[in-house]
Amino acid sequence: MNKERGNLWAQTAAASLLAGVVLLTFSPAWHCGFVNYDDPVYVTGNRFVRAGLRWAGIQWALTSTAAVNWHPLTWFSHMADCQFYGLNAAGHHLTSVLLHTANTVLLLLLLQRTTRAFWTSLLAAAVFALHPLRVESVVWISERKDVLSAFFWMLSLWAYVLYVEQGKEPTARRKFYYGAGLLCFALALMAKPMAVTLPFALLLLDYWPLRRERGLAFLVAEKVPFFLLTGVSCLLTVWVQHQGGAVASLALYPFAERLGNIPLAYGGYLSKDFWPVDLLSFYPHQPLRAGPVAAALLILGLGTGWVLWRRAAQPCLLVGWFWFLGVLAPTVGLVQVGAQLMADRYSYLPSIGLWIMIAWALRSLAIARSALRNPLALGCAVVVAFLAVLTFRHAWIYRDSESLWQATLQHHPENLMARDNLAKWLVDQNRLTEGREQCLQALAFRRDDPEARWNLARISLREGRIDEAVADCQKSLSAQPRDPQAYETLGQAYLKKGQMDQAIQAFGKALDLQPDFAEAWCNLGFAFVQQRRLPEALSADEKALELAPDFALAHNDLGGILRQMGRTDQALEHFRRAAELEPAFGEAHYNIAEILLRQGQTNAALAEYQLALAKLPNLAPARARVAEILREQRSDHGR
Secondary structure (H helix, E strand, O other), X not given: OHHHHHHHHHHHHHXXXXXXXXXXXXXXXXXXXXXXXXXXXXXXXXXXXXXXXXXXXXXXXXXXXXXXXOOXXXXXXXXXXXXXXXXXXXXXXXXXXXXXXXXXXXXXXXXXXXXXXXXXXXXXXXXHHHOHHHHHHHHOHHHHHHHHHHHHHHHHHHHHHHHHHOOOOOXXXXXXXXXXXXXXXXXXXXXXXXXXXXXXXXXXXXXXXOOOOOOHHHHHHHOHHHHHHHHHHHHHHHHHHHHOOOXXXXXXXXXXXXXXXXXXXXXXXXXXXXXXXXXOOOEEOOOOOHHHHHHHHHHHHHHXXXXXXXXXXXXXXXXXXXXXXXXXXXXXXXXXEOOEEEOHHHHOOOHHHHHHHHHHHHHHHHHHOHHHHHHHHXXXXXXXXXXXXXXXXXXXXXXXXXXXXXXXXXXXXXXXXXXXXXXXXXXXXXXXXXXXXXXXXXXXXXXXXXXXXXXXXXXXXXXXXXXXXXXXXXXXXXXXXXXXXXXXXXXXHXXXXXXXXXXXXXXXXXXXXXXXXXXXXXXXXXXXXXXXXXXXXXXXXXXXXXXXXXXXXXXXXXXXXXXXXXXXXXXXXXXXXXXXXXXXXXXXXXXXXXXXXXOOOHHHHHHHHHHHHHHOOOOHHHHHHHHHHHHHHHHHHHO
């Protein structure tokens, strides 16, 4: 009894230590911010998510196909983060790290429960948790769906194991565990559809370590509800991604090329799992060459043959290998979604199979040759520590968009997506010279790169070269004619040229493509104002604020419209809101001052004029008003 209690304490301490090491290894995440790769879609630019858990947002999440996926549970988790943390990125990262830590502990306890081999289970769980390939899933905020889906995947496996442990009699408790497993599977699918392979994983667990002897037909029939959920999720996902244009056509990626990419993708994941260097945020497709395809097929064939040969003596090898191949299957490119060949995040659950293979193979070796036990244990500890160091270092690349894309370009200078996103970030930071350099390098790789042309247009617009901005927008749209951002930038350029009809047309096209584009609605309203079409301008700015209630410019523009319509009190309210949202908004302070002065609140108006000048020192009308007020005050004092 004392020995069992001692083992329990040792195992509890080891599991707690692993959880602590995971938290420490991913601690750089709390110093990282949002990045411009999907984070605006999932959090920073999503009005429903930023509002927190609200009924309107819940309704939207249940029906939305934004980000070309149906994953309402993921949206709920981001909303909850915004509810508690606002846009403090550290809080969002903390949630993901805690989920990953929970997944690690659940995996450890699941393997220990089913195999009674705690230290072997600890090794498999530790390598899974601390491997550098986990960084993208854990530290990239937009990949919350990975760790969240995996959390419910693990709970579903746990419920299934408890269901099996109840025996063959259909007791109430057994039915409960089956239902709980099915519910958790549904929740995993609602977080990320990649969980569709869970029924396949359950069949593997039946073979080992559960060793159920019920016959394959029975085991498959038992999981029919799970397979039905898989079928529904697959159909829904393919439909959503086709509707969103995420599924590449056969013209772009021919079927033969897709077949050739499958072994390359598997080979790529294997190489990154066992030699985690040059990890990228985006792995573009490479031209197919017979040599690498043949080598990858040979490795896959040898691996499959070996585990089949050893299946009687070491069934863990077969389960681990086919877990890796099967769970990864939806992402290896037969149905090509996006432009990537592979992605680190896709390895999150599949890699567990590899570490089961390795851990139990080492266990068998240690049992067969007891003299190797201590050296093997020491070697495993060194490998796990080395992986943790690599992961800690790799996590820092997500500290901001610049570090993320610079790290990618360091290893793959021709990565257009990385260069375009880096250029976009530099332009957003008003580092226009550096942004232009990135755009020109992108165009050297692809002459019609629409993102580079769009970024050049934004640079030209800020530098006052309006005709160049128009030309670059048109070139961008000729290569990518359904880009709402390029149309919106083109509309801004026409505004600068004073061509209001063309500007309205461009904003209209942007809104046809993206009806929730708040900036386009705001700029459309401004164009209507220039044509004295105040009712239409009012409607456009109200729509902008409906979409983005904290949009300072829209509040200011709406205030200007209301003032022209004689609704001064409402105008003042919107000007004040604009200044509150953006304290450096000098024009809003000037507009507040103008209304206050006409209302006879001279001292309050003077304070607002001075705030406006602090932000806009060259604002001549404000300077003239201040001089006039001070002159009158001195005159009154003299009398």
